[in-house]
Amino acid sequence: MRLAVYGATSTVLATAVLVSAFQRRPNFYSACVYLAQSNACLMVLANTGIFMTVLLGRIVQTILFGPLRVIELEHLYEKTWYAVTETCLAMTIFRDEFDARFLVMFTTLLFLKIFHWLGADRVEYMEQTAPASPLIFHLRVSVTLGLLNFVDIYIIRYALDDILTRGPNMMVMFAFEFAILATTAMATTGRYILSLIELRIVARADEEVDGWERKGEFMFYLDLVTDFVKLFIYLGFFLLILTVYGLPLHIIRDVYLTMRSFMTRIRDFLRYRQATSQMNSRYPDATEEEVSREPTCIICREEMVVPTSLPDQQSTQPERMRPKKLPCGHVLHFGCLRSWLERQQRCPTCRRPVLESANPSQTQPQQQQQQQQQQQGAPAPGPLPPHNEQAGASNHASGPSQPISHGASDQPPQVMTPEQLYFHPGPQQSQQGQQQQPVSLPPGFQLPQGWAILPLRQFANGLQQIQIRDNVWVTLATVQYVVPLGNGVLGVPPVDPVATFGPPTASAVPTAAPPAPSSSPSQAAETAADAGSSSSPAPTPTTSAPSESPMSANASTLPQESTIDQ
Amino acid sequence: MYKSQNSRNNTAVRRLMTEYKQLINEAPDGISAGPIDEDNFFEWECLIQGPEDTPFEGGVFPATLTFPKDYPLSPPTMKFTCEIFHPNVYKDGTVCISILHAPGDDPNMYESASERWSPIQSVEKILISVMSMLAEPNDESGANIDACKVWRNDRAEYNRIVKSNVRKTLGL
Numbered sequence: 001m002r003l004a005v006y007g008a009t010s011t012v013l014a015t016a017v018l019v020s021a022f023q024r025r026p027n028f029y030s031a032c033v034y035l036a037q038s039n040a041c042l043m044v045l046a047n048t049g050i051f052m053t054v055l056l057g058r059i060v061q062t063i064l065f066g067p068l069r070v071i072e073l074e075h076l077y078e079k080t081w082y083a084v085t086e087t088c089l090a091m092t093i094f095r096d097e098f099d100a101r102f103l104v105m106f107t108t109l110l111f112l113k114i115f116h117w118l119g120a121d122r123v124e125y126m127e128q129t130a131p132a133s134p135l136i137f138h139l140r141v142s143v144t145l146g147l148l149n150f151v152d153i154y155i156i157r158y159a160l161d162d163i164l165t166r167g168p169n170m171m172v173m174f175a176f177e178f179a180i181l182a183t184t185a186m187a188t189t190g191r192y193i194l195s196l197i198e199l200r201i202v203a204r205a206d207e208e209v210d211g212w213e214r215k216g217e218f219m220f221y222l223d224l225v226t227d228f229v230k231l232f233i234y235l236g237f238f239l240l241i242l243t244v245y246g247l248p249l250h251i252i253r254d255v256y257l258t259m260r261s262f263m264t265r266i267r268d269f270l271r272y273r274q275a276t277s278q279m280n281s282r283y284p285d286a287t288e289e290e291v292s293r294e295p296t297c298i299i300c301r302e303e304m305v306v307p308t309s310l311p312d313q314q315s316t317q318p319e320r321m322r323p324k325k326l327p328c329g330h331v332l333h334f335g336c337l338r339s340w341l342e343r344q345q346r347c348p349t350c351r352r353p354v355l356e357s358a359n360p361s362q363t364q365p366q367q368q369q370q371q372q373q374q375q376q377g378a379p380a381p382g383p384l385p386p387h388n389e390q391a392g393a394s395n396h397a398s399g400p401s402q403p404i405s406h407g408a409s410d411q412p413p414q415v416m417t418p419e420q421l422y423f424h425p426g427p428q429q430s431q432q433g434q435q436q437q438p439v440s441l442p443p444g445f446q447l448p449q450g451w452a453i454l455p456l457r458q459f460a461n462g463l464q465q466i467q468i469r470d471n472v473w474v475t476l477a478t479v480q481y482v483v484p485l486g487n488g489v490l491g492v493p494p495v496d497p498v499a500t501f502g503p504p505t506a507s508a509v510p511t512a513a514p515p516a517p518s519s520s521p522s523q524a525a526e527t528a529a530d531a532g533s534s535s536s537p538a539p540t541p542t543t544s545a546p547s548e549s550p551m552s553a554n555a556s557t558l559p560q561e562s563t564i565d566q
Numbered sequence: 567m568y569k570s571q572n573s574r575n576n577t578a579v580r581r582l583m584t585e586y587k588q589l590i591n592e593a594p595d596g597i598s599a600g601p602i603d604e605d606n607f608f609e610w611e612c613l614i615q616g617p618e619d620t621p622f623e624g625g626v627f628p629a630t631l632t633f634p635k636d637y638p639l640s641p642p643t644m645k646f647t648c649e650i651f652h653p654n655v656y657k658d659g660t661v662c663i664s665i666l667h668a669p670g671d672d673p674n675m676y677e678s679a680s681e682r683w684s685p686i687q688s689v690e691k692i693l694i695s696v697m698s699m700l701a702e703p704n705d706e707s708g709a710n711i712d713a714c715k716v717w718r719n720d721r722a723e724y725n726r727i728v729k730s731n732v733r734k735t736l737g738l
Contacts (some may be wrong), residue, residue, distance in 0.1 A: 127635065298685055298686050299577070299581075299638060299639070299685040300577050300580060300581050300638075301581050301584045301585065301688075302580065302581075302584070336577070336685075339577075339636075339639055340639060340685065342639075343639055343640075343668075348684045348685045348686055349684075349686050351684065
């Protein structure tokens, strides 16, 4: 619609200019001279030229692609900006040679780029869903890809001819741009052919098959080669421009992106190869007992069956249905595992790397920490152990623990039993008669050993308090290791009550905290050490709302001060 | 020459069917979901109840889930089809939470890999996560900046907008 209005205006203006020129001047020649010498006329005519070009582009697009999808339009807008700015930067290098031919080449380049993006989007779309009318779709895609390849190569030849006869000029840039485009076009064509082969294989197969198993591998090689060729072309051009003209600003971004993508691909490729090479021997078959513990495959959610030792039964079970055990102990179908390893070389359940040596730095400390805790029977300080993966994933932030200065109380606080524990719904103001609700933990979440859930309330000024026993509320910042969980639930490890909410005398020298009668000395020492490491040695008043803060200097009055009627 | 999608994309369709059956048999409180059209298992419609004791309480929010062909290796996308004012929901309704992001691409450059998509997630878990996201927005990675600002600075106004949207979804 906007295009129609723009077109109509342009055409009317251009016609008006032409008609007036021919009426005012006696003959054709002088009319042309007049038009060429008047800037206003030239602008009007140039505007019409732009309109004609856009119109031509739209017509070609309608023929080759039909209506565009929303996502395709979004991609276009996004990429066009980059393309235009980068080419404008490139113009600065060749500013002496700016002429009509440059303009024509530039426009051609822009339109061809757009068609390349559209083509790639279409092929990707085909991989995701089946097109509504396959015949027209495939006709269009194949014609488009053929045309693009042909045009790219033709222009490259033209540009090269020009460079060879007249020495390096701005055609160098166009030869390079079109070489990149040609690479893209060929990669898209390759991808299209791979998809066609997959369709053919699936259509021919008698039984139901799960796509073409080796397609992922071929796609991988294709991408690798494409990236390599692109990198080669970019670097060549970069060096050429650097020697002949100076630093080519406009492609630095592309060179960097291609380089990074190439590196990532190589790294992924090596890891993938390592993880999938000799999959049969690398990952042992799961035993009956292991399968019975974890009977469904986490990827396809279907039952796993252990092939019995009888050879004839084994042959009826396809290889991809065989249960395989990962180093972390989780069991998956062979085929499901392989397709997941194409994406990530980690266990889908616990995210430990499937390659022992792949990423030791990321997992070992955590494991060690867990082992230590198990040995000492001490609760987990700091962030929750991986149990909360599912629960923590429910929002972006699985809350980090908040290291705090520790509170003080002269009475030994009691540890709440799970039956006593309730939570207040989320961040709300404390109200009279607010109901307490039973704890509801997110499904799949297990409270770590030694942790408790305590009621939370929040005041209008942002002060948050949790209830450690009847009518005793402690400001959040004074409690150690508080982890917000879901809807206002707080986890607090009542590790060693004395050390956690220890007496004021102990707080100056945390290690001197008297061990609780229930806990072993080593445990208390560790807790106290934790307290010391993550807190200031002396109890410091909380910054928020001093009047209500239990962290008053006079610790003996703490329970009374922080007692607030409900 | 071309079979229907159902036979082409086996793992995805079979797994979606399994999940659908499970959701029918043991429907969790406050959510319901299923394919819009049983011939196409890749487009689901779901309803989420506003969590209690939040301004969303009482509302029922429709959304669509779009599954990729390689589900469950890649995550689906979720888009509310009603007006929703929330820091982690884009203005067009697209939900932005970490478990719906594939490992590798990180739009906000700070989510850790352990919070991302993995085949262990499911439609049910996604919907439960979205429900808890409604109750507890995460303003660190805002998708709707206006909602972030209002949520952070003027909670009463936030509650008012959300409640008026709830009334709209109920047709009041």
